[in-house]
Amino acid sequence: MxxxxxxxxxxxxxxxxxxxxxxxxxxxxxxxxxxxxxxxKHPGAALMIPILPNGKVVMVHQYRHALKQVFLEFPAGKRDKGEDSLVTARRELMEETGYEAKDWKFLTTIHPVIGYSDEHIDLYLAKDLTHVEQKLDHGEFLEVTEVDPKDLMQLVQEGKVSDVKTQIAAFWLDKFLRGEWN
Known part of the structure; x- marks a missing residue:
């Protein structure tokens, strides 16, 4: 090559x-x-798939200015300079959703826009959640929601979840829940 x-x-x-x-x-x-x-050039990011004890996942509705619409997404955020991606994942989960997780599993790294960016996003599964307090960044506005994974896959299929990082994470979640991937 x-x-x-x-x-x-x-x-x-x-x-x-x-x-x-x-x-x-x-x-x-x-x-x-x-x-x-x-x-x-992008500093990188982390995305979390937070699974609640009831089997639902924690997601957020967030307005994205570039497309001028609200999207349903898994919580995610950019890495601070020199920050390990698991630290980013833990911080962003708490800030955006108000949850902390005791059990973390790294799933994969994705490169969502290879044609024009070096951005990479590390995907994590977060389990054994405890609700603490949401601490949104200044100027950040989110609505937290719980979604059944089957409903999420239906929304992806219907084109109602078009955010690529969330779609990829949804497919990883589906494979994980089916026991097809460890």
């Missing part, structure tokens, strides 16, 4: 926001030609 790699000739940052950066690289492709590649 090495023959598919591109050689970076130059690189520069063309935008720096609060936590996203846009980079622009000039590359030499396998055909010998020079091309410009732009991509978003």
């Amino acid at each position: 090495k023959h598919l790699f591109e050689k970076i000739l130059s690189s520069r940052q063309i935008f720096k926001g609060r936590y996203l950066k846009i980079e622009q690289d000039e590359v030499q492709a396998p055909d010998g030609r020079t091309y410009v590649r732009e991509y978003i």
Whole structure:
């Protein structure tokens, strides 16, 4: 596969926001030609699939400005600089839902938008939940809800859950609950 790699000739940052950066690289492709590649640098994130003792999962409704609509999602959040993803998962679960978990299982890492970002999201299963206190970040507005996993899969099938990280997590959850994946 090495023959598919591109050689970076130059690189520069063309935008720096609060936590996203846009980079622009000039590359030499396998055909010998020079091309410009732009991509978003992202600090990474963690997503939690919190399972309640009643078998339902804890999810959130959240407004997403880029698409100007409210989405049903699993709780998730970006990593702080130098932070381990499990620390992110624990923090975000408590902040967004008001739950803490005693039992954590790492499931996988996903790269949701490989065409234009280096973002990666670590997916975790969170069990043995205790409700504590929700501590939303300033400017963060969420509605916490409990969803039956079968209902979640129906919503995915109907196109009512279109957030890719939540869809992928829903499929992992389904496989886990069926005993198909440990």
